[in-house]
Amino acid sequence: MAFSPALARLIDAFRVLPGVGAKSAQRMAFHLLQGERAGGAKLATALAEAVEHIQHCQRCRMFTESDYCEICRNERRDATRVCVVESPADVMALEQNTDFRGHYFVLMGRLSPIDGIGPEELGLNILRARLADGPVEELILAVGATVEGEATAQYVAELAERYGASVTRIAQGVPVGGELEYVDAGTLSQAFSGRRPL
Amino acid sequence: MRVDLQPALVLHRRAWRDTSFIVEAFTREHGRVGLAAKGARRAKSRWRGLLEPFSRLDLSWAGTGELYTLRDINYVTRYTLAGNTLMGGLYASELIMRLTARDDPHPPLFDTFEALLQTMAGGAPAIVALRFFERDLLEELGYGLTLTHDALDAPIEADARYRYEPESGVWPMATVASNEPSVAGATLIDLAEGRLTQRARLREARDLLQAALAPHLGSKPLKSVATLKAMQQFADTRQPLPRTDDH
Numbered sequence A: 001m002a003f004s005p006a007l008a009r010l011i012d013a014f015r016v017l018p019g020v021g022a023k024s025a026q027r028m029a030f031h032l033l034q035g036e037r038a039g040g041a042k043l044a045t046a047l048a049e050a051v052e053h054i055q056h057c058q059r060c061r062m063f064t065e066s067d068y069c070e071i072c073r074n075e076r077r078d079a080t081r082v083c084v085v086e087s088p089a090d091v092m093a094l095e096q097n098t099d100f101r102g103h104y105f106v107l108m109g110r111l112s113p114i115d116g117i118g119p120e121e122l123g124l125n126i127l128r129a130r131l132a133d134g135p136v137e138e139l140i141l142a143v144g145a146t147v148e149g150e151a152t153a154q155y156v157a158e159l160a161e162r163y164g165a166s167v168t169r170i171a172q173g174v175p176v177g178g179e180l181e182y183v184d185a186g187t188l189s190q191a192f193s194g195r196r197p198l
Numbered sequence B: 001m002r003v004d005l006q007p008a009l010v011l012h013r014r015a016w017r018d019t020s021f022i023v024e025a026f027t028r029e030h031g032r033v034g035l036a037a038k039g040a041r042r043a044k045s046r047w048r049g050l051l052e053p054f055s056r057l058d059l060s061w062a063g064t065g066e067l068y069t070l071r072d073i074n075y076v077t078r079y080t081l082a083g084n085t086l087m088g089g090l091y092a093s094e095l096i097m098r099l100t101a102r103d104d105p106h107p108p109l110f111d112t113f114e115a116l117l118q119t120m121a122g123g124a125p126a127i128v129a130l131r132f133f134e135r136d137l138l139e140e141l142g143y144g145l146t147l148t149h150d151a152l153d154a155p156i157e158a159d160a161r162y163r164y165e166p167e168s169g170v171w172p173m174a175t176v177a178s179n180e181p182s183v184a185g186a187t188l189i190d191l192a193e194g195r196l197t198q199r200a201r202l203r204e205a206r207d208l209l210q211a212a213l214a215p216h217l218g219s220k221p222l223k224s225v226a227t228l229k230a231m232q233q234f235a236d237t238r239q240p241l242p243r244t245d246d247h
């Protein structure tokens, strides 16, 4: 049986989400149409607004609909400590599981020469401008313990040292090959407090 | 096809779907293979962290077509590279990905690659180790440089200078214009004998090997080389903004 065009489009649209195949997409579509029309309308509005207005913070590259994100605008946070992470999910993980109250810089990836991902792609010009511009006393590298994470850490550390920032890297606890987003809270908290100079 | 516990070195891996990796592995007896490592990115996967580049593993896989399914991993060791050797390892991995075909075995090249990772992990400078790797890679793929004799079959003389031609080899030069690329006989001899130490000769050897590799790489430059250049340029650029106090 073929779905009506609008239904087929809806099911197809859900498949853009990670982990959603044809079956789950169909289940989601039916669920919305059967008893959740109001919720569906809310979802549609939220989605439309988000994709139209959410951009990257001009200072840390975190998602925000303003020029600067909440964290960068918060004057009670310590701007002399900047924690470099690979993804927005890492920021959330650190915010929830550590007592860090400095600023962040989100790379949105990691250095990977074979994939053609270099300093430009990671927005390092923004980080460098920040190092040149304001007093960054400590740059904390909270990147994954992967080969690419290692390459990223080394490169960013060298860059930061040129501007007189002391560089630390979160230590034990992050499994080799691990991505921060998936590390459990206890491990992450311990790794964060165990950071050491390079 | 089913292969059990084949010696392998991980060249590259990229995220695939939500929880998996596609791994590019260089194996000793089956050459380069593409392997789907299903579920390897799950938090609780027993393969987590094993499929990092420069890992020496024994791999079992099965399947047909472009992509096999990884079935088992026996961890042997991992070569830990840092700084220049890390970048060198990535460059060497990309060379193998570009210059070997899938399922085309090159056991001596496997050994050469492992020896490269081993020496670099032991602290040998990448700039030297990579030159011998490139020399041996060309040799094992059938594009070897003749380093003991010139194109006219005369023995290389240390004091003479030579011009490299991709098709025919090195030609003795009667006179050398300053802007013309040329290589000293001594450099060719050092490269053949595996003892490059002097800076000027290292640079000549690098240029020579680059010229020898170029025809096989075609018009598409290696991504790692382009990115490393960008990294170098970025690091060398002066700070883009002057210090200001107005915000």
Ligand SMILES: [Zn+2]
Pocket: A057, A058, A059, A060, A061, A062, A068, A069, A070, A071, A072, A073
């Ligand atoms: Zn921000």
